[in-house]
Every structure is written in structure tokens, then in C-alpha cells.
Amino acid sequence: MSGRVIPGRTSDLLTLQVAGALWAGLTADSAVPTASTVLVSPLGSAQTGYVLLGSHVVMAVKANDGRWSxxxxxxxxxxxxxRAVKMDPQDLVRIGPFGGVPKLEHSEAALLGWRRRIVGELQRPDPPEQVVQDGDDRAVHLAGIDWHRVLTQQSHDRTGQTWWLPRAVVRLLDAAEHVERRWLQTGQKSSKAAEVIRPRSPHRQIHTTENLQATKPDHPTVPLRPYNEELKGLLYSVLSRKPNTSRKVAEWICVLCRKAPATVLDHCHEHGYVRAPLCQSCNTQERPDHLYPNDIRVTDRYTRLFTTHATEWLSHWHRCPGCRTRTTLPLPHLAAWTAYVACRPLRPTHRDTHSSRGRKPCGTLRAAWTGSHHTPHTCQLTVTVDFCPSGEHRDLAKVPYRQATEQFRIWLAETAPTVAAAAGPDRVDDLPTQFRPVIPETSDKDLGLF
Known part of the structure; x- marks a missing residue:
């Protein structure tokens, strides 16, 4: 039986127009939306010798007539x-803005700094739809993913406008950015080695299939390795000033999801110690949603952090020697736990007309605090329900810091006994001896252990 003939095809190679149509057809039913003009738009151009399709880098081949395939x-x-990626449109990750107007990178790479690219496009005076009409798909897709179709905008009086993407899309773009960075680094090393070994022939314009397979970027020369506590007890302020730290972090796989490459060093902001390398998605999930420096909104994502994935996240937070020795959490996380777990019986409910369960929690939880962990006798947590039909900004409870930490210790022993067994002031054998050490303190002073 003869195969179907595809116009513009030579052996296994397809022209960009034909390959783009094939990509659109193959991904039409995928959970993650894709763009149909990915290979012919400026951002999908093959002029750099490769194109990004999802988290894959595909080499481009230039023929004698100047066309790319x-x-x-x-x-x-x-x-x-x-197509194998599953996406929950309700599981969102905030991608910005996190400060002022982002500075876009002047690079031929398609994804490097993809968050800054997206936020930069959203902050342009012309809306993305107008940009697309003008012929610039740069505002629509990254690596063939039509992020604009799954972008969620949220507006609050206090926080302004924020932008969110599904967690599956964020992880996919993070993986694509990592693969592209490795590809560019490998390409630079290969080109330098080629110049040393032999001069480049000016007549060599076509890459063979053997060369394409030999330099395939999906098999990086240095595979990602698991994190084995290499940075245990080290201070983030010291590591952040060392050269090549970000490159070394990218060699690890995220300790939480164990899927994406690590991009950041998560650290405790109260004690300064490094916890572990995380991908951007898990680091965003770990970060409290601050309204103000001492005021956070307790979103639905804490359901996992304190329920189904509690042991994993508690173990991660207790990688900080300060939190582990004090058997507590950083103040923002302790406030969130107090609001979500300790004050759960106090949260009002109302009838749910869309569910058979009858009632559902009302409003949105918010936790604020006065003072700090350095002065526990004056620190107090306030749990509030916002957007409640029975009365907005309703105070549920005011919990002293010491009471919250004691309740957390009891809950920790019941929920994650292995984590609780490794915590406490008598577990000081492996404490670091560097600046800001956490030491046992037997007196009744407020700064005990700090």
C-alpha cells in the first residue's frame, strides 16, 4: 500500500508551513491549547537553527534553496x-506582576525569561488581541502553547490586577525553558570545539539526519540529578553571592514534584537558611499570597499543603534548622495554617445550591499578624473572612503566637509523626555553626532558640 504524499515533503523533512499544519492537527485535542502558526511566526522562526514545540527542541535543516525544514x-x-499533559484549569499559579515593569531579554531564544515576556506583553499599551491582528504572534504563543487562551486575570482593590496560568502550563513552559537553555549551552560549546578542531566549511549548509540525532537536545549531556542535602545548613545570603549558583541549581531536579528542573533555591526568610532547590511552579505554590507584608490571603492551594501533601511540605519547611528546632513554621505559613486548620470550626458556611453536600465554607480566609516571631509574647494572629454574605471582613479569631505554635506542635505529631520526631530543641546535632546559628536555649526569654 502506497503512503500518502504530503506536498513540500522530502523524506522525513517537512517545510515549516506543512509541519505547522501537522502540529496544529496533532494537538487539536490536547488539554493544553496550541497555536496554529507556531512555525511561521517570528517567535517560532527557525533562523536560529531550532524550534521549540512544547518542551521539545527540534532542529531545523536549511536546504540549498534557503528554505528551512x-x-x-x-x-x-x-x-x-x-497531548500526554493533563491540565486542571482551576489549579492556577500566579505569574505576575511581582514588582515593576519587567525588563525583556534581548535574546534570540524563544523562552528564556518567559514570565517576563508574558507580563511585558500584558503591560503593553496595545492589548494582545490587537497585536495579533497586526501580525505579531509573539503575544499569543510560547513554544507552540497558546497561553493567552488559558490566562486568568484577577483584580482586587488591594493587590491590583494579577495574571495566572494553570500549573500544568507553567511546568511545561519551565521545562521548555530549561531544555532550551541546555540546548543553547550545548550549541555554544559544540561551536567552540568545532572551531578548535577544524574550520567550518563554507559549502556545508545541510545538516544530515545523523547529525540531528547525535545532537538531539532531549538527551542532555548532563542529566538532572536528585538533591541529596548538599546545601544543608547553608545560608542563602552566602550562596546567592557566589558565581554560577543558578547554573548549579539547574542541575538538580525539583525536590517536591520530582518532574521539572530546579530553577530557584527556596529558603526560609525568617532564619535565612536554604531549604532545597525547587522548580518555579512549586516555589510559587510554597510562597504565601501576600496582600501586605503582614497580611496574606489563604487560597485553596493550601488544601494540598496541609492535607493530602502535608508530610511532604512539612518535611520541606523543616529543612530550615530554625523552624525544625522550634517545631514551628515561618510566620506567614503558621498564620495560614492557623486560619485553614486551627480555625476551621469557626469558619461560617452557607447553602451550596450547586452541590449535593448541602453547605460550603463561606468567603475567603485572610490571616494577618502584629509583631514578629522575635517577640512571641506580643505577636498575635488575626483570622478574618472576606467576601462573606453575612458580613464582610468578619473576624473569626485572634490567636496569640505561642498558642498557635503549641496547637501546631500537637497537630504535627498527629499528622506527620516522622517530621515531628525529627524536630525539637533536643535535635541539635546537625545544626550549622555559621552566622545566625539556631541553638538550644533553656531560659524563659522570648528569644529562646533564636
Missing amino acids: ISESEVRRAAAGL
Whole structure:
């Protein structure tokens, strides 16, 4: 039986127009939306010798007539990888803004700094739809993903406008950015080695299939390795000033999801110690949603952090020697735990007309505090319900800091006994001896253990 003939095809190679149509057809039913013009738009251009399709880098081949082509099998493999991604549109990650107007990178790379690219496009005077009409798909897709279709905008009086993407899309873009960075680093090393070994022939314009397979970026020369507490007890302020720290962090896999490459060093802001390398998605999930420096909103994502994935997250937070020795959490996380767990019986409910369960928690929880962990006798947590039909900004409870920590110790022993067994002031054998050490203190002073 003869195969179907595809116009513009030579062996396994497809022109960009044909490959783009194939990509759109193969990913039409994927949970993550894709763009149809990914390979012919400026951001999908093959002029750099490769194109990004999802989290895959596909090499481009230039023919004698100047046209670029890519492998059909690579397009199909990238599409299969994207179709396998499951996306929960309700599981959102905030991507910005986190400060002033972001500075876009002047780079030929398509994804490096993808968060700054998206926020930069959203903060342009022209809306993304107008930019698309003007012929610039740069505002629509990254690595073939049409992020604009799954972007969520939230507006609050206090926080202003924020932008959110589904966690699956964030992890996919993080993985694509990591693969692209490795690709560029490998390409730079290969080009330098080629210049040393032999001069480049000016007549060599076509890359063979063997070369494409040998330099395939999906098999990096240095695979990601698990984190084995190499940075235990070290201060973030010291590591952040050392050169090549970010490059070394990218060699680890995220300790929480164990899927994406690590991009940041998560650390305790109260004691300054490094916890572990995380991907951007898990680091965002760990970060409290601050309204003000001493005021956070307790969102639904804390359901996992304190219920189904409690042991994993508690173990991660207790990688900080200060939190582990004091058997507590950093103040923002302790406030969130107090609001979500300790004050759960106090939260009002109302009838749920869309569910058979009858009632559902009302409003949005907010936790604020006065004072700090350095003065526990004056520190107090206030739990409030916002957007409650029975009365907005309703105070549920005012919990002293010491009472909250005692309740947390009891809950920790019941919920995660292995974590509780490794905590406490008598577990000081492995404490660091550097600046700001956490030491046992037997007196009744407020600064005990700090």
C-alpha cells in the first residue's frame, strides 16, 4: 500500500508551513491549547537553527534553496508529549506582576525569561488581541502553547490586577525553558570545539539526519540529578553571592514534584537558611499570597499543603534548622495554617445550591499578624473572612503566637509523626555553626532558640 504524499515533503523533512499544519492537527485535542502558526511566526522562526514545540527542541535543516525544514517524526514526538499533559484549569499559579515593569531579554531564544515576556506583553499599551491582528504572534504563543487562551486575570482593590496560568502550563513552559537553555549551552560549546578542531566549511549548509540525532537536545549531556542535602545548613545570603549558583541549581531536579528542573533555591526568610532547590511552579505554590507584608490571603492551594501533601511540605519547611528546632513554621505559613486548620470550626458556611453536600465554607480566609516571631509574647494572629454574605471582613479569631505554635506542635505529631520526631530543641546535632546559628536555649526569654 502506497503512503500518502504530503506536498513540500522530502523524506522525513517537512517545510515549516506543512509541519505547522501537522502540529496544529496533532494537538487539536490536547488539554493544553496550541497555536496554529507556531512555525511561521517570528517567535517560532527557525533562523536560529531550532524550534521549540512544547518542551521539545527540534532542529531545523536549511536546504540549498534557503528554505528551512524540520523532521516529521520529531514533530509527532513533540505533539505526543504535549497531548500526554493533563491540565486542571482551576489549579492556577500566579505569574505576575511581582514588582515593576519587567525588563525583556534581548535574546534570540524563544523562552528564556518567559514570565517576563508574558507580563511585558500584558503591560503593553496595545492589548494582545490587537497585536495579533497586526501580525505579531509573539503575544499569543510560547513554544507552540497558546497561553493567552488559558490566562486568568484577577483584580482586587488591594493587590491590583494579577495574571495566572494553570500549573500544568507553567511546568511545561519551565521545562521548555530549561531544555532550551541546555540546548543553547550545548550549541555554544559544540561551536567552540568545532572551531578548535577544524574550520567550518563554507559549502556545508545541510545538516544530515545523523547529525540531528547525535545532537538531539532531549538527551542532555548532563542529566538532572536528585538533591541529596548538599546545601544543608547553608545560608542563602552566602550562596546567592557566589558565581554560577543558578547554573548549579539547574542541575538538580525539583525536590517536591520530582518532574521539572530546579530553577530557584527556596529558603526560609525568617532564619535565612536554604531549604532545597525547587522548580518555579512549586516555589510559587510554597510562597504565601501576600496582600501586605503582614497580611496574606489563604487560597485553596493550601488544601494540598496541609492535607493530602502535608508530610511532604512539612518535611520541606523543616529543612530550615530554625523552624525544625522550634517545631514551628515561618510566620506567614503558621498564620495560614492557623486560619485553614486551627480555625476551621469557626469558619461560617452557607447553602451550596450547586452541590449535593448541602453547605460550603463561606468567603475567603485572610490571616494577618502584629509583631514578629522575635517577640512571641506580643505577636498575635488575626483570622478574618472576606467576601462573606453575612458580613464582610468578619473576624473569626485572634490567636496569640505561642498558642498557635503549641496547637501546631500537637497537630504535627498527629499528622506527620516522622517530621515531628525529627524536630525539637533536643535535635541539635546537625545544626550549622555559621552566622545566625539556631541553638538550644533553656531560659524563659522570648528569644529562646533564636
